[in-house]
Structures are given as structure tokens and as C-alpha cells.
Amino acid sequence: MSVYRYHPVTVALHWIVAVLMLLMLGVGTFVLEPMDNADPDKLSMLATHRLIGLVILVLTVLRIVLRRFMPAPEHAKTGSAFLDKLGQAMPKLLNIFVILMAVSGMVLGRMSGLSDALAGTTPLPDSFFEFSPRVIHGILAKLIMAMLALHILGALYHQIMLRDGLFQRMWFGR
Numbered sequence: 061m062s063v064y065r066y067h068p069v070t071v072a073l074h075w076i077v078a079v080l081m082l083l084m085l086g087v088g089t090f091v092l093e094p095m096d097n098a099d100p101d102k103l104s105m106l107a108t109h110r111l112i113g114l115v116i117l118v119l120t121v122l123r124i125v126l127r128r129f130m131p132a133p134e135h136a137k138t139g140s141a142f143l144d145k146l147g148q149a150m151p152k153l154l155n156i157f158v159i160l161m162a163v164s165g166m167v168l169g170r171m172s173g174l175s176d177a178l179a180g181t182t183p184l185p186d187s188f189f190e191f192s193p194r195v196i197h198g199i200l201a202k203l204i205m206a207m208l209a210l211h212i213l214g215a216l217y218h219q220i221m222l223r224d225g226l227f228q229r230m231w232f233g234r
């Protein structure tokens with residue numbers, strides 16, 4: 061069945077994950093990363109970071125599973141086969157990269173003994189860069205930022221240039 065909008069559950073999950081991702085990328089890059097591991101505030105920052113990262117992982121997997129059972133609009137058209145393909149691939153790629161981001165964080169947490177540090181039994185390592193998943197976590201963050209920028213540019217192109225009301229499909233309404 062063809063519908064005009066995405067299901068409200070899909071819409072809600074999309075925007076919750078979008079806001080949480082922007083928060084995590086911003087705070088992770090500009091606050092967490094420059095903070096010394098000896099800083100007494102680092103542990104609570106990391107506890108929140110890990111919790112939100114896990115919430116993002118669960119909501120993203122839930123959204124991918126639910127999407128299979130919910131009616132969704134046809135893929136939007138631009139008039140360019142290349143842009144149409146890019147527009148179809150980008151949300152899927154973003155989902156995969158978000159999952160990889162959360163998983164790399166979990167692997168980093170496990171390798172660096174983050175749970176023990178949060179429990180107060182061991183100190184944090186001097187630097188997380190002693191562990192290779194830290195490098196992957198950082199590279200993924202930059203790649204996701206670039207992909208998000210493309211994703212937002214694509215949405216704006218539809219909204220402003222093509223005026224096809226693409227944004228309304230990812231919002232609530234009848």
C-alpha cells in the first residue's frame with residue numbers, strides 16, 4: 061500500500077536518534093575528547109556517553125526491524141538517477157555506521173576496562189588511544205558527520221529547490 065508519510069513510530073524514532081546523535085557527536089568531539097582522563101568529571105561524562113550510546117544502538121536496531129512491518133512512502137525522485145540512488149543509499153549507510161559507532165564504543169569500553177573504572181575498582185587508562193578501537197571510533201565519528209551533512213543537504217535540496225514536501229513525510233500528521 062502506498063502512503064504519504066512514514067508511520068508516526070518511525071518518525072518519532074528517526075528524530076529521537078537524530079537529536080541524540082547530534083548531541084553525542086558534538087559533546088564527544090568538543091568536550092569528552094579534549095578532557096584529560098585524570099579529570100574527576102570524566103567518569104560521569106563517560107557513564108552518560110555510554111548510556112546514550114547504548115540507547116542509540118537499541119533505538120536504531122528497533123527502527124530497522126519495525127520499518128519492515130510499517131507502510132512507507134515511495135522513494136523520493138529528483139530527476140537524476142545518481143541523486144536518487146544516493147538518496148536511497150544514504151539512510152541505510154547511516155544506520156550501518158551508527159551501529160558500528162556504538163559497537164566500536166562498546167568494544168573500546170570493554171578493552172579499556174571502562175566498567176571497572178565506572179565501578180570505582182580501577183582507574184581509567186592514561187589515554188583511550190592505547191586501544192585501537194579508539195582510533196576507529198574517532199574515524200567513524202568524522203565519517204558520520206560528513207554523511208549527516210550530505211543527508212541534511214539532500215533534504216534541503218528537496219525542500220527548497222524541488223519543493224516536493226519531502227520533510228512533511230518525516231513528520232507527524234494525517
Ligand code: HEM
Pocket residue numbers: 081084085086087088089092093094095106109110111112113114116117158161162163164165166167168169188189194197198199201
Ligand atoms: C552511536 C553512539 C556513539 C556516538 C555517536 C559516540 C561519539 C563519540 C565521539 C564523537 C567521540 C570523540 C571522538 C573523537 O573526537 O575522536 C567519542 C569518544 C569516546 N566514546 Fe563514544 N560514541 C558512541 C557510543 C559509545 C559507547 C557505547 C561507548 C562505550 C561503551 C563509547 C565510549 C567512548 C570512549 C571511551 C571515548 C573516548 C573518550 C576519550 O578519548 O577521552 N562511545 N564517542
